[in-house]
Amino acid sequence: xxxFVLWLVxxxxxxxxxxxxxxPSQGVVEMRExxxxxPQMPLLKRRCCLAIEEAEACRRRLQQEAGxxxxxxxx
Numbered sequence: 001x002x003x004f005v006l007w008l009v010x011x012x013x014x015x016x017x018x019x020x021x022x023x024p025s026q027g028v029v030e031m032r033e034x035x036x037x038x039p040q041m042p043l044l045k046r047r048c049c050l051a052i053e054e055a056e057a058c059r060r061r062l063q064q065e066a067g068x069x070x071x072x073x074x075x
Contacts, residue, residue, distance in 0.1 A: 008059065008068035012037075019074055020062055022055055029055035036074050 006022040016037030023030045028049045036042040050058065062068040 005073075006059070007071045007073050008062050009071035009074065010067045010069065017074060018068075019071075020068060021073075022059060024052070024055075027052070031055060031058065042075055 004024075008020045008022075009017050011017055012035070014037060016035055018035050019033070019042075021032045023032075029052055030047065030049050032044060033046040034042050034044040063070075
């Protein structure tokens, strides 16, 4: 896992986007999942801390199986 915040995004049929962010911090990675449909405020659906290895496995799964792609921050 990289030492900086990583954004993964996938488009939705309503024009919004689902997002997942990974933010490493002191030996763990905080993962935040949510959705965003501008101009509305982003919706945070889930937030958890993972071990670095778990976060890396989750990132690979999201990109390979769930259609997420790396992105610049949405907001």
